[in-house]
Amino acid sequence: MLFKLSGSLIVIAISFAYGLFCSKKDKFHLEDLREFKKFFLILTSEITYSNTPLYQIFLDIAEKTGDITSLMCKNAAYEIINNQTSAELIFKKAFLDIFNFTYLDSEDKKYFLSFSKILKSDDKNQIISNIKTIISYIENKEQEVINKSLNNMKMYKSLGVLGGLLIAVILI
Amino acid sequence: MDISIVFRIAAVGILVAVLNQVLIRAGREEQAMLTTLAGLVVVLFWVIGYISELFETVRALFSL
Known part of the structure; x- marks a missing residue:
């Protein structure tokens, strides 16, 4: 009986923790989006x-931004210095290398990769x-994620606990 | 018949009902329906043996 009880508690705790993690996912996504927005804003002012x-622009941005974008900029800058292949x-x-460490979704990936194609152009404007x-x-995506996260946060927390209880009842 | 199965079915029923409400309020009607169906399947899986036993008893009782 004690074995079953401790097993159930472990299942519920893990399920609750997973629910908490899922509820925070939108927050992490938002942080990544803000980081990339900062990167693009600095890049615009540097180019202008x-x-x-x-x-040099990438190295400057690396000093001013957070971990993920900083790493991406450093990698890109070293690649430009050492290999001198196309900026695209x-x-x-550099973006694909850090993509797996971010919470960005496939739509963000598509947009950010489209930026690499722009780098081919010589026209500054x-x-x-x-x-x-x-x-x-x-900015639009940020708003969308904020609206979604308010709804999802409560849901994932409740689902975590209830899912854990359901699994425990079924398996007990 | 083990009486604990009644309590287990009741627990699953309550939990599935609450899950259903949580999912519907979050605008996920499809997942809510899937959860209900999953609960139903689990409970049917538990009671299918007893239902079979009941039919056997009825058949034996009336010599069918």
Whole structure:
């Protein structure tokens, strides 16, 4: 009996913890989106007001942003310095390397990868207008995630506990 | 028949009903229906043996 009881408690605790984690997922997604918004805003101002080379811009951004975007910028900058391949491929590779460590979804991935194609262009204004489109996408997505998270947070917490109890009752 | 099965079915019923309400309020009607169905299947799985036993008893009683 004690064995069954402790087993049930473990199942409920794990289920509750998983529910808590799921309820925080939207928050982590929001943090990542804000981090990338910061990256694109700094990039826009750097492109607009300075004539520094791309690797230097990436290194500057790496110092001003959080862990994930900082790592991406550092990787991209070192790739530009060492391999000197196209900026498109370098950004794509740097983004895909860090993508699995983020909470971004496939739609975000599609938009951010589309940014790498813009880097091919020599037209400064075109690059800036495209970055502004991505920033407006991020702002819309932020709002969408905020609305969704309010609803989901309570649901996942309740589902965690109830799911755990249900599993315990079925298996006991 | 083990009487504990009645309490287990009652517990599953209560939990599935609450889960159903939580999911419906979150706007996930499809998942709510799937949860209800899963609960029904689990309970049917438990009682199917007893139902079979009941039919056997009825058949034996009336020599059918």
